[in-house]
Structure formats: C-alpha cells, structure tokens
Amino acid sequence: MIAGAAVLAIGAGGVGYAQATGDDDENVTGPDADRAKQAAVAIAGGGRAVGVEREGEGSEAWEVEVQRDGKTVEVKLTSDFKRAGVETDDDSGGREENESGDED
Numbered sequence: 001m002i003a004g005a006a007v008l009a010i011g012a013g014g015v016g017y018a019q020a021t022g023d024d025d026e027n028v029t030g031p032d033a034d035r036a037k038q039a040a041v042a043i044a045g046g047g048r049a050v051g052v053e054r055e056g057e058g059s060e061a062w063e064v065e066v067q068r069d070g071k072t073v074e075v076k077l078t079s080d081f082k083r084a085g086v087e088t089d090d091d092s093g094g095r096e097e098n099e100s101g102d103e104d
Helices: 002-021 031-044
Strands: 048-054 062-068 071-077 083-088
Touching: 031 048, 031 062, 031 071, 031 083
Parallel strands: none
Antiparallel strands: 048 062, 062 071, 071 083
C-alpha cells in the first residue's frame, strides 16, 4: 500500500513538472491556460479552443488551437494574453494572417 502511494506521488509530481515547465507540444491546464483559451477564442472571432500549449520562443508565450467554421487556426499570445499572431492550420485550408492581422 505504501509503495503504491509512493508511485502515485512520483507520477503526480511528473505531471506537475510537465505543466509547470510548459514543455512544447503538450496541452497545459489551469487558470492561465483557461485565460489563454478565452483570449484566443475572442481573437478568432468565436469557435472552440481545442488545445493550448506554452511557447518559449520570442514574444509568444501561448499557442492555442481554435476550431471555427470547420477550420482550425493557431492563435499565438503574449504572456499577458494579447495577440502575437494568427495562422491558419495547414491542414484546414484557408488564408494565413500575419501578426498584424493582414492577409498574406
């Protein structure tokens, strides 16, 4: 019984570590992730957030995938949840927008 609790504690610590360090390509959870999702959906003009990741490059702190009208867009946010850029997911088609929101 004690050994099982120790394994569970170590496993939970690993999950907490992955969320705290924000490993790329990992969905994160928590209040800040929820704020990132809300901001991204508003920037995308509606839809549903289907994934949120922490980013460590440049001015981007968050990357949120938002599905809307059958397409997926990646909304990149700064650490204070402001728009850093929006890209149409390559697999969903459509046009790509640069950081200022202008179509390329």
